[in-house]
């Protein structure tokens with residue numbers, strides 16, 4: 249089995265309310281997630297990311313469509329699927345008054361992990377998520393980043409081969425987000441497949457093997473970050489760094505419509521005795537790809553909900 253998730257035409261229609269017509273929150277989505285990869289679902293607020301996770305984890309039923317998860321059918325084998333997946337929702341599902349250690353034990357109890365394994369597994373998870381020192385601290389007293397890390401640890405406590413993370417770094421400060429991304433990246437070594445949603449382009453770029461870009465309930469692109477970038481690039485863009493005799497530097501961006509050599513010669517013809525310090529080929533960022541594919545300004549990705557921390561936390 250190479251495909252750990254296979255979604256076929258997944259659709260969620262929320263019925264009409266007093267002031268609105270029916271909404272296709274997720275609209276005929278097809279994708280596969282391969283064993284061992286970090287798969288990113290990238291899209292702006294309201295794109296349908298959480299709804300997709302809720303369908304795949306059995307919290308809401310697809311209106312149309314089907315999915316296979318770990319070779320089980322989503323609609324008929326949900327109980328078995330639930331035993332073999334970990335789910336980290338946007339808001340934590342752990343208990344404020346329980347300590348970090350006890351939350352992990354409680355979670356293992358729910359999943360039917362044998363009692364003799366509880367202590368060893370809990371200590372190991374605390375260590376892996378850099379929480380050993382907080383072993384006996386109540387959940388409520390942990391920092392935001394530690395809460396997020398412990399919630400992920402709890403979702404892994406029954407050793408699921410597949411975990412769903414809904415915006416794992418939203419609302420975290422730069423350092424906590426970076427540290428959490430390292431922990432998520434390390435799951436690969438544990439053979440855990442990760443399905444994660446994010447609205448941080450840089451996060452998707454750093455963390456994900458493949459990325460689906462979802463806008464208004466539809467997948468508009470799905471590929472490795474590298475391939476998304478090379479498909480998006482239509483012409484070579486070169487950046488020449490020049491220095492004048494006084495040592496002042498200037499960068500010139502050259503879009504090469506007529507062949508690289510001709511364009512560089514043309515640009516250097518009006519360089520007026522400046523020295524060439526560097527010539528670089530510019531690669532499109534995932535941001536360029538996003539703008540090109542969606543026609544949206546990347547500002548739409550910065551809308552924050554609840555947590556502080558701003559949209560820039562994907563840096564570093």
Ligand SMILES: Nc1ncnc2c1ncn2[C@@H]1O[C@H](COP(=O)(O)OP(=O)(O)OP(=O)(O)O)[C@@H](O)[C@H]1O
Nearest residue numbers: 262271273291292293294295296297298299300447
């Ligand atoms: N229970 C519901 N009833 C009606 N509409 C809903 C419900 N849940 C979500 N929606 C709507 O469905 C659309 C998709 O919502 P969803 O939460 O899946 O988006 P999202 O991509 O997770 O967004 P965010 O980045 O804000 O978390 C939104 O327009 C939302 O308002």
Ligand SMILES: [Mg+2]
Nearest residue numbers: 297298299338
């Ligand atoms: Mg969401």
